Amino acid sequence: MIRPLEITSLTKTFGPHVAVKDFSIKVPPGEFVSLLGHSGCGKSTVLSIVAGLQQATFGGVVIDGVEVDTPGLDRGVxxxxxxxxxxxxxxxxxxxxxxxxxxxxxxxxxxxxxxxxxxxxxxxxxxxxxxxxxxxxxxxxxxxxxxxxxEPRFLLLDEPFGMLDSMTRFELQDLVLELWEKDRRTVMLVTHDIDEALYLSDRIVLMTDGPEARVGLDLAVTLPRPRDRSVANENPEYMRLRGEVIRFLEHHSKQFANERAA
Ligand SMILES: Nc1ncnc2c1ncn2[C@@H]1O[C@H](COP(=O)(O)OP(=O)(O)OP(=O)(O)O)[C@@H](O)[C@H]1O
Ligand SMILES: [Mg+2]
Structure with missing residues (x-):
């Protein structure tokens, strides 16, 4: 049986700074999951630990019952x-x-x-x-x-479209989607683009702001596929999900600002 990729109580500290704390998710085989959150919340830290490029301080990542602590050919980044x-x-x-x-x-x-x-x-x-x-x-x-x-089992993408103009970004999003639909590799995408996450993912894991970032909201994107970005704004379910993501992000910015001011 192919088991999910498990991230369990992942905690990462940099000196005294606790960047990510107790981050846990299970990613079933073939799922397209996005990690979304404000800049600096810890998305790349989580992804690079899954990639084996960094080590967790506590907790960690398990694939097929084996803890990940080095990069591997099963993970394309x-x-x-x-x-x-x-x-x-x-x-x-x-x-x-x-x-x-x-x-x-x-x-x-x-x-x-x-x-x-x-x-x-x-x-x-x-x-x-x-x-x-x-x-x-x-x-x-x-x-x-x-x-x-x-020919990896997992495709780990850290803002792969971030440096591209919007037309090229759309083209590459469609390419990644097409490739995923062909072979259903498990994809983990880091992004801070809400529409990108909604267009591509089965599920969006929203991270709270750091320090001590963790899973704030785990949102299933139940929009049917194929999705059409040109009419997304006319789809009530799309707009509902979009609203939920925006409310979460806004709430966390305010909370973060209040904590900083206190
Ligand atoms: N090597 C490091 N040494 C010290 N602090 C680090 C290191 N790498 C990351 N951090 C800190 O950990 C936190 C999370 O960083 P990370 O790069 O994972 O965030 P991110 O969500 O990917 O941000 P962005 O959206 O800007 O790419 C930040 O506060 C960052 O400054
Ligand atoms: Mg990053």
Whole structure:
């Protein structure tokens, strides 16, 4: 049986600063979950602990009964910045990940896999170009291909569309959705964009403001799929969910400001 990814009582301190405290959620296989919250609340901290890039101070992350404490090939990560190696072509950047994840494949087999994923994200024609020659959106597509070539169970996305203009952002949101609908990998997306979270997710986990950030609201997004962003504002259920998220975020900003003033 495939078990959920479990984050249990996750606490992370940086010196005396308790950034996240007792954060717990279970993410069932195939779910698209977003972590949403104000800037600095601890979203990236949680995601990077799931990615194994940081260690929890207490509690932690369990996958298939095993605690996560290092990065693994079962988790593909995409950050806000594509962070491709600038001296390597798109294909070679993706090849680095393919060689790690599929060491038993022949070099030709690894290259085929890379070309398959570069094709899936729509950038085959740029395979032999250097990152600096490509737009930010194309670079981010390559970063997504680099994560996908691992054929990971989990896709961990930390504001992957944050640096893109709105049209490119929409295109890449649709790409991620299309890929998710094809293979139903578990996706965990960090964002502070309410509409993005509502458009993409099955569930939105809202974090309270730090210090001691935790789960403030766990909201099921029951909107039917496929979703249409162009008419979202006419959908009463969409507007209800949007209102609930905004009320939560506003309440927490005020609470935070009051605590600071006290
Ligand atoms: N390496 C670190 N050392 C000290 N403090 C840190 C470190 N990393 C994060 N923090 C602190 O932990 C808190 C949570 O940071 P984090 O980056 O996880 O927030 P975030 O929700 O991802 O913010 P943003 O939306 O701006 O990306 C912040 O107060 C931040 O200053
Ligand atoms: Mg962050």
């Amino acid at each position: 995409v950050f806000q910045s594509p962070s491709l190696l600038p001296w390597m072509t798109a294909l070679d950047n993706v090849m680095l990940a393919a060689c790690q994840a599929h060491p038993k494949q022949t070099p030709a087999g690894q290259k085929d896999l890379c070309l398959k994923y570069l094709g899936l994200v729509g950038v085959s024609e740029f395979a032999h170009q250097l990152p600096a020659e490509l737009s930010q959106g194309t670079q981010q597509r390559i970063a997504i291909a680099r994560a996908l070539v691992l």
